[in-house]
Structure formats: C-alpha cells, structure tokens
Amino acid sequence: MEQGQKIRGADAVIKVLAAHGVTTVFGYPGGAIMPIYDALYGAPVEHLLSRHEQGAAFAAVGYARASGKTGVCFATSGPGATNLVTSLADALLDSVPLVAITGQVSTAVIGTDAFQEIDVLGMSLSCTKHSFMVTDVNELIPTLYRAFEIAASGRPGPVLVDIPKDIQIALLDYKTPLLAISPEPQASEQQIEAAKVLLSEAKKPMLYVGGGVGMAGAVDQLRGFIDVTGVPSVATLKGLGSIPHDDAGYLGMLGMHGGKAANIAVQECDLLIVVGARFDDRVTGRLATFAEHAKVLHLDIDVAELGKLRRPDVAIAGDLRQILPAIAQSLEIAPWQAEVASLKANHQWNYERPGELIFAPKMLNRLANKLPEDSVIACDVGQHQMWVAQHMWFRRPEDHLSSAGLGTMGFGLPAAIGAKVARPDACVVAVSGDGSFMMNVQELTTIKRRQIPLKILLIDNQKLGMVKQWQQLFFEERFSETDLSGNPDFVTMASAFDIPGRTITQGDEVEQALDEMLNATGPFLLHVRIDDAHNVWPLVPPGACNRDMMDEMEKQT
Amino acid sequence: MIYNLALTLVQQPEVLERVLRVTRHRGFKITELGMQLDANGDTKLDMVVESERALEQLSHQLNKLIDVTECKVVSTKQLTQTANA
Numbered sequence: 001m002e003q004g005q006k007i008r009g010a011d012a013v014i015k016v017l018a019a020h021g022v023t024t025v026f027g028y029p030g031g032a033i034m035p036i037y038d039a040l041y042g043a044p045v046e047h048l049l050s051r052h053e054q055g056a057a058f059a060a061v062g063y064a065r066a067s068g069k070t071g072v073c074f075a076t077s078g079p080g081a082t083n084l085v086t087s088l089a090d091a092l093l094d095s096v097p098l099v100a101i102t103g104q105v106s107t108a109v110i111g112t113d114a115f116q117e118i119d120v121l122g123m124s125l126s127c128t129k130h131s132f133m134v135t136d137v138n139e140l141i142p143t144l145y146r147a148f149e150i151a152a153s154g155r156p157g158p159v160l161v162d163i164p165k166d167i168q169i170a171l172l173d174y175k176t177p178l179l180a181i182s183p184e185p186q187a188s189e190q191q192i193e194a195a196k197v198l199l200s201e202a203k204k205p206m207l208y209v210g211g212g213v214g215m216a217g218a219v220d221q222l223r224g225f226i227d228v229t230g231v232p233s234v235a236t237l238k239g240l241g242s243i244p245h246d247d248a249g250y251l252g253m254l255g256m257h258g259g260k261a262a263n264i265a266v267q268e269c270d271l272l273i274v275v276g277a278r279f280d281d282r283v284t285g286r287l288a289t290f291a292e293h294a295k296v297l298h299l300d301i302d303v304a305e306l307g308k309l310r311r312p313d314v315a316i317a318g319d320l321r322q323i324l325p326a327i328a329q330s331l332e333i334a335p336w337q338a339e340v341a342s343l344k345a346n347h348q349w350n351y352e353r354p355g356e357l358i359f360a361p362k363m364l365n366r367l368a369n370k371l372p373e374d375s376v377i378a379c380d381v382g383q384h385q386m387w388v389a390q391h392m393w394f395r396r397p398e399d400h401l402s403s404a405g406l407g408t409m410g411f412g413l414p415a416a417i418g419a420k421v422a423r424p425d426a427c428v429v430a431v432s433g434d435g436s437f438m439m440n441v442q443e444l445t446t447i448k449r450r451q452i453p454l455k456i457l458l459i460d461n462q463k464l465g466m467v468k469q470w471q472q473l474f475f476e477e478r479f480s481e482t483d484l485s486g487n488p489d490f491v492t493m494a495s496a497f498d499i500p501g502r503t504i505t506q507g508d509e510v511e512q513a514l515d516e517m518l519n520a521t522g523p524f525l526l527h528v529r530i531d532d533a534h535n536v537w538p539l540v541p542p543g544a545c546n547r548d549m550m551d552e553m554e555k556q557t
Numbered sequence: 558m559i560y561n562l563a564l565t566l567v568q569q570p571e572v573l574e575r576v577l578r579v580t581r582h583r584g585f586k587i588t589e590l591g592m593q594l595d596a597n598g599d600t601k602l603d604m605v606v607e608s609e610r611a612l613e614q615l616s617h618q619l620n621k622l623i624d625v626t627e628c629k630v631v632s633t634k635q636l637t638q639t640a641n642a
Contacts, residue, residue: 126578304621308617
C-alpha cells in the first residue's frame with residue numbers, strides 16, 4: 001500500500017475489501033453511500049447489483065455459505081439499511097460471516113431526522129454479532145479490519161459498519177492497522193480426558209451434528225472421528241452434508257421433520273455427542289424428554305451454547321478441528337451399531353405413490369442422484385425445504401444452503417445467486433416453493449442482467465403449504481389465507497426476464513424435465529405443479545416428544 | 558434469584574444499550590443500575606437483576622458482547638417471594 005498519499009474514506013473502504021480478498025460485493029446504491037459507489041467505479045472489486053437490499057444481503061449470505069469466505073453487502077441509509085434487517089437476522093441465527101456496509105447521513109445532521117436518516121446502529125443491536133458507526137475518519141480503516149475479524153472469528157456472524165457520508169469523502173492516509181486477534185477458547189487436558197471417559201463408558205453413543213462443523217472447517221475431522229469410533233450419527237438442517245450420506249451409521253436429519261430412525265435412535269442413546277449444534281426447539285421437540293436417558297458431551301466454539309438448554313455432563317468450548325481428533329478412540333459398540341442398522345433398514349423412505357401426479361420427495365431424490373459432484377442447492381422455506389432436507393443428499397455442508405435458524409422465505413433465489421458467483425463452476429439449483437419464490441422474485445432481474453446460469457426448481461402446490469399443513473392438523477382445517485391460487489403464470493413471468501422454462505404436472509415428465517433443466521446452458525426455470533394434498537411426514541407435533549411422530553395422513557378429497 | 562453484577566465495558570456511545578437489550582431479551586429484570594466512566598477509558602456498570610433463569614443464561618450472553626471486557630458476579634441470593642405470584 002502506498003503511504004503518505006491521501007485518499008477518500010470511500011476509496012479506503014474499497015482498498016480494505018481488496019486487502020481482505022473480497023472479489024465481489026452485493027448491493028444497491030443510494031444517496032448516502034454514493035461516494036463508496038463512486039470509489040467502486042472502475043475498482044478491481046466487482047459489484048453485483050441486486051434489486052432490493054434484502055436480495056443483496058442474501059446473495060452475500062449465499063456467497064459466504066457456499067465458499068466459506070466472508071460475504072460483503074452495501075446499502076444506503078434509511079430504507080436501504082432497514083431492508084437489510086431480515087438478512088442480517090438470518091445471518092445471525094445461522095452464524096454466517098457477513099460484513100454489511102451502510103451509508104449514513106453526514107455526522108452534522110445525524111439526530112435531526114434528516115432525509116433517509118434512521119438510527120442504524122440502534123437498529124443493528126438485535127440483528128448483528130456486532131456493529132459500528134464510524135464518526136472519525138482515522139478510525140475507518142481499523143474499524144473495517146475489526147469488522148472482518150469479528151465476522152469470521154469464533155462463532156461467525158454478521159457485522160454492520162455504518163459510515164456517514166462526510167466520513168466517506170474525508171481524506172486520510174491509508175495505513176494497514178495492527179489488529180489484536182480475539183483469543184479463542186482452548187480445550188484443557190482434563191476436559192479431553194473427561195470426554196474420553198464418557199465415550200469409553202457409553203454403550204449407545206450417538207452423534208448429533210450441527211452447522212458448527214461446517215463453519216469450523218471440521219468436516220474432515222468429524223469424518224475421521226466417525227471412522228475411528230464407528231459412532232452412529234444424525235444431523236440438523238445445517239449439519240446436512242457433514243457426514244457422507246451412505247455412511248452405515250448415518251440416519252439423516254433429526255427433529256420435527258426428521259426421519260423416524262434418527263429420532264428413535266436419539267431417544268434410545270445413552271450418550272449424546274453434540275458437535276456444533278445447539279438444542280434448537282425444532283430439533284429437540286419437548287426438551288425435557290429429548291434423549292432423556294442420555295449423558296451429554298457438548299462440543300462447540302460458543303461457550304454460551306454449553307448448558308443453555310441442556311446441562312452437559314462434559315462440555316468443551318474450542319476448535320472442533322482439534323477436539324474431535326483428540327477424543328477419537330475405538331469403541332466396543334457393535335450391538336448398538338446393529339440396533340441402529342436395523343432401525344435404518346426398517347425406516348427407509350417409500351417413494352411409491354399411486355396416481356399420475358408428481359410426488360415431490362421422489363423428484364428431489366432423483367435430482368440429488370443426478371447432480372454433478374460440484375453442486376449447490378439453495379432452498380427456500382416451507383414444505384419443499386423439508387423435502388429437500390429429507391430426500392436430497394449433499395457431499396459437503398456448503399453444498400446445501402437453507403435458512404435454518406430464522407426460516408426466512410425469500411432466501412433461496414438470492415442465496416443461489418451468491419453461491420453461483422462464489423462457485424461459478426458449480427451447478428447451482430434454487431429449489432423454491434410458490435410462496436417463497438415471490439418473496440424475492442425481483443432478483444430474477446439480477447439473473448437476467450448478468451445472465452447467471454443458475455437453475456430454478458419451483459415446486460408449486462398453489463398453497464402456503466407448511467402453514468396449510470398445520471391448519472389441517474392443528475387448526476381444524478380452517479384454511480386462513482393459505483390459498484395461493486392467484487399465483488402468476490411462472491413460466492411466462494420467467495420469460496419476461498429472458499429465462500426459459502417449462503411446466504410439468506405428470507410423474508412421467510420428471511426425468512426428462514430434470515435433465516432439460518440441468519443441461520440448459522443458461523438459466524432455466526422448471527415449474528413443477530404438485531398435488532396440494534401432499535404434506536411433510538413424519539412430523540413431531542409442537543410440544544411433543546420426538547418419539548411421538550405423526551405419520552402420513554393424506555387429505556382425502 | 559437476585560444477582561449482583563459488576564461489568565467493565567469499553568466506552569462506546571451505544572454500549573449501555575447493548576447490555577440493557579441483552580439483559581431484557583434473555584429474561585432478566587434490572588432492579589438497580591449504576592454507571593460511571595473511569596479515567597482509563599473503561600465504563601464501570603453495576604447492576605442488580607432478577608430472574609428465575611440461571612445466571613449463565615445472562616452472563617454468557619453478556620460476555621459475548623464485543624464491548625464487554627468483564628462480567629463479574631458480586632453476589633447471588635434467593636428471591637424471597639416468587640414474582641408473578
């Protein structure tokens with residue numbers, strides 16, 4: 001970096017991004033961030049223009065989750081910043097490293113209700129890991145470096161930096177700051193010993209694997225641990241892809257829409273090994289009865305998760321890449337492995353359905369088997385999301401992007417855009433539902449503008465399906481506002497964005513249509529009409545024990 | 558339970574808001590609060606909070622805040638009567 005030459009704050013922002021290896025930012029310009037967009041003009045950092053700040057931030061989330069790098073998004077003050085809130089909250093609940101940079105009105109008019117002024121720092125407190133407002137240009141560069149460090153360290157998360165316009169145009173000397181790195185928790189020898197004792201005493205140990213494994217870059221260490229110990233396993237929504245789907249002891253997803261074998265095995269186990277997971281209510285069902293006879297060994301980078309919902313017998317805060325190999329040992333658990341194998345064999349998915357219509361779980365299973373090795377699925381939220389989790393399989397956690405903690409409809413399309421930017425050689429498919437798709441449908445313009453060759457699999461039951469399912473089961477079939485039959489003609493709509501597509505309605509069209517979508521050289525929308533009678537099974541009713549799963553009860557109409 | 562906490566904070570205009578927000582959201586009621594800025598750039602915050610929840614539900618979350626440098630438990634005592642009785 002050249003020393004002694006004054007540059008604008010806005011130019012410094014772009015230089016800090018380049019220094020952090022950021023090649024693409026996602027955003028939307030506006031008045032209070034114009035100097036930064038001016039600095040971006042002709043700079044080596046590429047900018048992907050979204051059509052709504054929520055879409056920009058979700059693209060940054062998709063970029064981060066598919067690549068493991070920190071995502072960056074830009075928005076202007078006021079409405080630009082408020083539009084980021086949902087995506088920041090999503091990144092907070094799913095621990096995604098994100099740096100959001102917002103323009104702010106000039107410091108002289110902050111607090112005067114100026115045009116497009118809102119207290120962004122105040123707004124950010126509940127939806128970010130940390131946030132800054134820069135009020136001194138000399139603090140700008142150190143603050144941005146801190147933001148990147150905080151976003152990616154420990155348990156990752158979103159960091160917002162609010163930069164008033166006068167700071168963006170003020171001049172400064174560019175100096176690379178010296179940063180103190182936050183210390184990470186370290187496992188002690190006593191903890192490792194205690195964990196090994198728990199493991200060796202267990203007759204029925206079970207791994208409960210969450211998103212923390214992928215975030216920690218500990219997938220290989222986890223697989224090594226399974227190889228050494230032979231411990232059977234289940235995964236959370238974010239943990240999918242961490243364990244090879246064909247591993248003998250792997251039972252898939254647990255929880256509200258988990259597989260029967262997975263939930264039963266967890267209820268039966270005598271030691272639950274929790275790795276980068278946090279006892280979310282969608283996982284545990286009624287907490288008091290979750291794995292109630294099991295001791296708990298909890299491993300996580302975030303001390304605050306240890307004992308938050310379930311008191312562990314041994315807890316270790318630290319880097320999973322170090323802890324997992326340190327506690328791995330061979331175990332004498334053959335009878336339990338046999339019990340798990342029999343549970344697995346007795347609870348296979350059944351894809352046979354009478355009739356000519358399309359059965360979405362079967363279609364998604366076919367899609368998983370057809371995908372090339374380098375693939376990313378970004379899904380939205382609702383029934384299709386659970387079908388993706390149940391019936392598709394993933395090679396790595398970064399191949400499956402799903403809004404898990406916040407459950408944000410509208411996540412899939414922009415996240416897929418970000419993933420395709422991060423991994424241009426990957427086959428990226430956005431799997432969406434007719435409800436979710438319309439929540440960030442403006443991002444079709446982003447695809448058109450850049451001719452981003454991602455595929456959209458739109459599963460359409462003309463319903464807000466998951467809410468409809470609950471109305472059917474728990475609200476006496478009073479279908480309040482869940483009929484979406486006023487949907488647009490999706491293929492016609494896609495064609496307005498130069499995205500070719502087709503609609504299928506019959507089971508015998510699926511095979512050829514999936515091939516057509518995957519083989520298309522550019523973007524493609526496959527619109528799949530399904531029977532609205534299909535629901536997501538099994539299901540643990542709210543407040544019930546995970547053992548009490550409801551089975552398929554299709555609506556007879 | 559009643560918990561008496563002594564926090565050391567980095568002096569930032571919004572640091573008090575951060576602490577108050579986390580305390581409220583995690584289910585603790587503040588019954589006493591005292592704050593002063595000290596000469597070496599720290600903010601000292603003493604607060605008494607009440608909750609049925611275990612202290613770690615709050616202290617761990619406060620410790621996660623970037624601008625909280627220390628969260629000390631000065632004393633803990635049983636609530637004499639149950640709230641919301």
